[in-house]
Amino acid sequence: MDRLVYTAMTGARHVMEQQATVANNLSNVTTTGFRAQLDSFRAVPVVSEGLQTRAFVVDSTVGADMRAGPxxxxxxxxxxxxxxxxxxxxxxxxxxxxxxxxxxxxxxxxxxxxxxxxxxxxxxxxxxxxxxxxxxxxxxxxxxxxxxxxxxxxxxxxxxxxxxxxxxxxxxxxxxxxxxxxxxxxxxxxxxxxxxxxxxxxGSNVNAVDSMVNMISLARQFEMQMSLLKNAENNAAKATQILALS
Known part of the structure; x- marks a missing residue:
């Protein structure tokens, strides 16, 4: 059960951080010579004394979009x-x-x-x-x-x-x-x-339309991660009930 919690919890956290990146890009859509910041997700195993059966999500900064602006x-x-x-x-x-x-x-x-x-x-x-x-x-x-x-x-x-x-x-x-x-x-x-x-x-090389679409997509990803956390909580509660009956 905690495998799902690790992934959903860290995924939701870094989706919020990417939302901040997109918001920063949008706020600089009229900034002269601005280069859009790029981020990406990647999975990292949890290092422990046991087997590496757990993984969490990190947000790695790829860099900047170096395409020239208008x-x-x-x-x-x-x-x-x-x-x-x-x-x-x-x-x-x-x-x-x-x-x-x-x-x-x-x-x-x-x-x-x-x-x-x-x-x-x-x-x-x-x-x-x-x-x-x-x-x-x-x-x-x-x-x-x-x-x-x-x-x-x-x-x-x-x-x-x-x-x-x-x-x-x-x-x-x-x-x-x-x-x-x-x-x-x-x-x-x-x-x-x-x-x-x-x-x-x-001008800035930030595409306002693409950034808005990306922001909507990230909002839906955050809702999905929160839904996974709720499902994990419900599954844990039902498992506790079954164990109590047995």
Missing amino acids: IQTTGRPLDVAVRDQGWLAVTSADGSEAYTRNGSLKVSDNGLLQTQSGLTLVGDGGPIAIPPDTNISIASDGTVSAISNDFKPGPANVLGRLKLVNPDTKGLVRGNDGLFRQTSGEVAENDPAVRLVDGALE
């Missing part, structure tokens, strides 16, 4: 979208290098090129400083140029080049801050083949 034109000079595969390198809050697809950029009060959340972009020579009173343009190869707003503007001045990387997605893991890092802890090398689309942003 590119939406904004016309804003500081908006860039990574074309196909690749990442923008940023400096995270703890000072380490991390990677994102969110190309909505701004100039900080200190004149540094940053993301809208305040993360400094990594350039080929460090952070990229933007002079005041200039118009910024970002080329497809990540080159950042500035043109003066004076009455007689001169030629564009190259300020630096964004660090664009394309590490193996199997070696990337999402952190609690939503940024991706290499599981090895190493810094990814600059990839000159990565290209940007200026004046555009990449």
Whole structure:
């Protein structure tokens, strides 16, 4: 009887955790450059001194859906979208290098090129400083140029080049801050083949319809697991009655 209880109990628990994952994906359906989180179930035997006759369910995080999201034109000079595969390198809050697809950029009060959340972009020579009173343009190869707003503007001045990387997605893991890092802890090398689309942003790759269908399916799975627990309880009660009569 406890074989059924182990499976149904842990199955119900992890269905609830997957519901939280789907809800998080749905809440980020409009987040720029968001990558949907993927989960899966797997069975694990209960290790004990006796025979491995019991098993329980665990929810293993597969990773993230690395498919590119739709590119939406904004016309804003500081908006860039990574074309196909690749990442923008940023400096995270703890000072380490991390990677994102969110190309909505701004100039900080200190004149540094940053993301809208305040993360400094990594350039080929460090952070990229933007002079005041200039118009910024970002080329497809990540080159950042500035043109003066004076009455007689001169030629564009190259300020630096964004660090664009394309590490193996199997070696990337999402952190609690939503940024991706290499599981090895190493810094990814600059990839000159990565290209940007200026004046555009990449949308989330979460499919709202598929996520809603998945949420309904998980709700039905939870009801099934609870029904199994109730059946196990009824069977145990009837078995107790039979033993009492005998």
